[in-house]
Amino acid sequence: MDITYEHLQGSGAGDVRAAIRSGRYSGQTAGLGAGCLQANVVIMPEAYALDFMRYCQRNPKPCPLTGVSDTGNPMMHTLGRDIDIRSDVPAYNIYRDGKLDGSADNILDLWSDDMVAFALGCSFTFEHAVQRAGVPLWHIRHNTTVPMFRSNIETVPAGRFSGKMVVSMRAIPAAHVDDVAAISRRYPLAHGGPVHIGDPAQIGITDTSCPDWGDAAPIGRDEVPMFWACGVTPQVAVEQAQLPLCITHKPGHMLIADVPEDAEVPVIAPQMSADA
């Protein structure tokens, strides 16, 4: 029997992952696993892993690395107890030679001894902090997906990984812009401070009402558009890299870790780890 989103609200990260692993929940994760780090997921053969780690190190705002598996070991033991990357993400996208080739509820049959899984921080963490500071976010209030755009900002290449930075846009009341920038800078693992504030054209965005991903959101009178590096950037980079096989989470369907989302480092204490 399926489990509903409403049923999982208020559940701990481990209970949400158990529902996902059992196949009884395959929905989006925003607002679930309250207080725990959520992460983008990218899985690829080891042959490309060193260059991908270099790409993340060189582009820490779009690609904040929060966990890396051992080669062939699907347990993400630094992120929590008993996290199996093959089954604990609600939905996966499967890319072959850079093209989307279907999605799946688990990847038990696709995982192999030469795979490496990467977890990358996402913007939920800083959005929660912004809301706690009393600044409303339009896309959350209206239950839509934040608008994302392909900017003209080049990422720093590494091996076959390169491409433009994808950015998310949030329209913020002018009086709160400085505060929101400062709050987001405190979360380097959630994309850090904004990469641009103000005129969208300066970073190559001509029409904010037509996002490349997500849903359009208005820019109100007295609001300023603020742009942050976005976790879709590495997805675009791996698509362009045309790896023979690459698996990602399905957007919005994140990995929920046991690490608190405001932890200074994304590593659970060794004594908490079942298999460390």
Added chain:
Amino acid sequence: MDITYEHLQGSGAGDVRAAIRSGRYSGQTAGLGAGCLQANVVIMPEAYALDFMRYCQRNPKPCPLTGVSDTGNPMMHTLGRDIDIRSDVPAYNIYRDGKLDGSADNILDLWSDDMVAFALGCSFTFEHAVQRAGVPLWHIRHNTTVPMFRSNIETVPAGRFSGKMVVSMRAIPAAHVDDVAAISRRYPLAHGGPVHIGDPAQIGITDTSCPDWGDAAPIGRDEVPMFWACGVTPQVAVEQAQLPLCITHKPGHMLIADVPEDAEVPVIAPQMSADA
């Protein structure tokens, strides 16, 4: 003709590196390249690089990665203009099979097509911020090296890399402990917040007057010993890993980057990079 430390004080990072590259300066770098990021250096064959990056990702406090070269390319192009890791560090230690096998002013003859160079943040950045906040640091006032100890804190292993965390100790007036902790947390690339505050025995340190590295420093009345993860940790890990060849900077003789030490990310803007 050699160049003196005094002559280089006030020089920019590029000028200091030029003096080092020419072989005219091979001394320590504390206080030089004012305002620029300084980094620990570890160089190893590519075969070990993926595990070493995993080790750094899992132990971000002792091993904050600030730069990684392409395999075989000695230019650290994300850290600055024209930084050649083979010649721009004042002094190198050379390890073979985990044992120190000499030191050198440059490694032009040791670098090869399969080498990868890593730069890791160091504590200078947060020490400068602490001093700017008006808190004196004994080892700086007395021109000694900060005392460092092998703690009983296990690092999270990755491949053949593992070992105890090395920590540095600074005795801080009790009234400033919270401020100093908060200041250091702002610099995740300079080891971040303290890993322990107070009783040294709790992390396995029995005699603070006998540091394992550096010089002893007193703990005054009304002072509290504070401990931070230390950049010697990865040096110990690579020694224990017994790599056939591994090259590090000589302690205190750091790489000086062009990136400002308080930069949000340790990457120079692409348009500043000569070879990006």
